[in-house]
Amino acid sequence: MPHHVKVFALSTCIHCRNTKEFLDQCGVSYDCVHVDELTGDERKACIEEVRRYNPAVSFPTVVIDGDTVVVGFRKDRLRELLGGA
């Protein structure tokens, strides 16, 4: 069964961009939210969600199947968890 992958990212962040490109190369589909482009309550709720997964509230925060969290652009860790390229 494919993994459910969610990427909390910033639209301006190079490590976020590299992470998404890497997932694309691996053929992994994912949902991505650019937190810097959100406003108001949606932004607050999203930051709270990121904080639950990653208390440092840093980006990218990648959540796999709702319980495994990878913070930062970590190719080896993503490859290990998701398989693929």
Place this chain on the structure above:
Amino acid sequence: MNAKDLHDRLKPLQESKGYHFNPDEKMTMALLESLLVNRDRYGYMACPCRLAAGDLDADRDIVCPCAYREADVAEFGACYCGLYVSREWMTTPEAKRETVPERRPPEKALAALGD
């Protein structure tokens, strides 16, 4: 001003202080472009890899070059976003380069967001 202008303006200033642009030109130019996006968005060049509050007082420590650059380059050879590196880092094999962890206290980011 475009990213190339910003690059050419900052390069001699920062190199004289021992900070070099990342030799990965694609990455460096993307980061400089993002700094200009943030300048248009917030009025100052907040770190592209951190969530800015949009309030200069709250974001002052992450205005590029950020308050954490000196410590990060000294410890890891690169700043958090990877725009600035040390001369030694440039000759370090990629496999030996560490991911720079976030040094900014999370409460600073959260306080700025009215948390």
